[in-house]
Amino acid sequence: MLGGAHFQVPAIKAAKEMGHFIITCDNLEDNPGHKYSDKYYNVSTTDKEAVLELAKSLQIDGIMCYAADSGAPTVAYVAEKLGLPSHPYESTEILVYKDKFREFQRKKGFNVPKSKVYNTFEEAKADFHNFTMPVMIKPVDSSGSKGISKVDSIESLEEKVEIALKFTKAGRFLMEEYIENYGPHVGGDGFCVNGQLVFRCFSNEYFSTNHINPFVPIITTWPLILPEHIQNKIHDEVQKVLTLLNMKTGALNFDIRVDSKENVYLIEIAPRNGGAWNPNAITYATGVDTIKYSIKAALGERCNELAFSNTRGYWATYVINSMVSGVFKGIDIHEAYKENIVEYELVVKRGDHISPLSGAHEQVGLMILTFSSMEEMIDKMNNITNNVKVILENEY
Known part of the structure; x- marks a missing residue:
């Protein structure tokens, strides 16, 4: 089980109730989920190679990351290397990274908002006039709505880009046109x-x-x-x-x-x-x-x-x-x-x-x-x- 955060406790408890031996790992040893598992290792859920080595040494039967995008690529990577059940690693990366998913959608003919990926505020500013307002600024790899903003004018763009960059490990953010909802x-x-x-x-x-x-x-x-x-x-x-x-x-x-x-x-x-x-x-x-x-x-x-x-x-x-x-x-x-x-x-x-x-x-x-x-x-x-x-x- 990658992660022992509070929101991941239901899955750890469920697995225990099903009679399984549970190993949790993340780099936060005070996370509450670890007290419900049988064993805990201080290994980052995003460190694919470290998790792979741990999984090999423990001869695990399965790997999952409950309710968190951050560990999903690691799950698929480790499972693929060890021949364990999982979705394909490449497909998982497409779904987890917002810029990769938009590129996939465009190529395959899905409805997709106009969007582009950037590394810096200056790049986004130079392109800003090509978008219809409002636009969304999103870190490509964040979950839980962290770092996401709506921008109505160029005056607030720099501030919102700075927020997005705080929440991306990949160092990239997406700018895309806002889709108005019909209904919820x-x-x-x-x-x-x-x-x-x-x-x-x-x-x-x-x-x-x-x-x-x-x-x-x-x-x-x-x-x-x-x-x-x-x-x-x-x-x-x-x-x-x-x-x-x-x-x-x-x-x-x-x-x-x-x-x-x-x-x-x-x-x-x-x-x-x-x-x-x-x-x-x-x-x-x-x-x-x-x-x-x-x-x-x-x-x-x-x-x-x-x-x-x-x-x-x-x-x-x-x-x-x-x-x-x-x-x-x-x-x-x-x-x-x-x-x-x-x-x-x-x-x-x-x-x-x-x-x-x-x-x-x-x-x-x-x-x-x-x-x-x-x-x-x-x-x-x-x-x-x-x-x-x-x-x-x-x-x-």
Whole structure:
């Protein structure tokens, strides 16, 4: 298991429950996941050669990186070298690196926003007049919405490029024209078996619009409200990617936009489970446990019984967050919301310093909620920030 961060604990626990011997590795020995594993090694999840040597010495049976893009290429690289189950390494790199994915999409005739990759602000500035505003600035290799900005004028370009460059190990960023949504931003997870998209659970994603980074998804709801014919159109576009990239068996996380003409734009298809407890919520909503299937896939076990399952009921996840800095004191949850909460966990403790939400790494906690109707879900999730409040001392 590459990584032992808080958001990766569900997969480590699931693998233990399935009876496996779990080895975690990353370069943060204080990560909470390591206390649930059988063995921990201090090796960076992005150091492919170091992980390969460790995997060889341990004679592992499978390798996976739950809910994180950063370790996905390492998983595919090590698996390919050792003959273990995984997607092709080259295909994984195309999906993980935003510039490579855009190039692939253009070559293969997908709908794609006008985009170009750069190394410096000066390069982007020289090209800026060729783009229709607004544009998105994105590190090519970041996840969790870190370093992503929307730019409306050249005056703010340098500042946003500097932010993007802070979050890229590859040293590259993408500038691309913004796609206006028709309806909600489409998120959610899926699962492919032998290259076929056999399961999908699309979601409505809503962003941190009033925060310092307005592109962090903080609310996710099910079922998707887009018509079935659009959902089928999305499914077909995803399947086309899986076929062209010769993908094998494993989880997928979606980031998709549909414009007013019903054109589907695959912003990202990550070869991993989603974060922010979305796989857990999907299990409640459909009865399908994609975490356990991901573990089975990593070990080469059959996943052929996995099939599409409709969402039952109304479900949501909420990323508890702060809009200001301060010292964490607690959470105030309005009485009317307590009946809806299925699971709830804080990732900070009293006395911790917390920052305004600028990416998934700065969440305060997570919630899964359920509702009796679509109307109740829409009403309560529209007002959740006023009813689930982070209490701070020394707010600033």
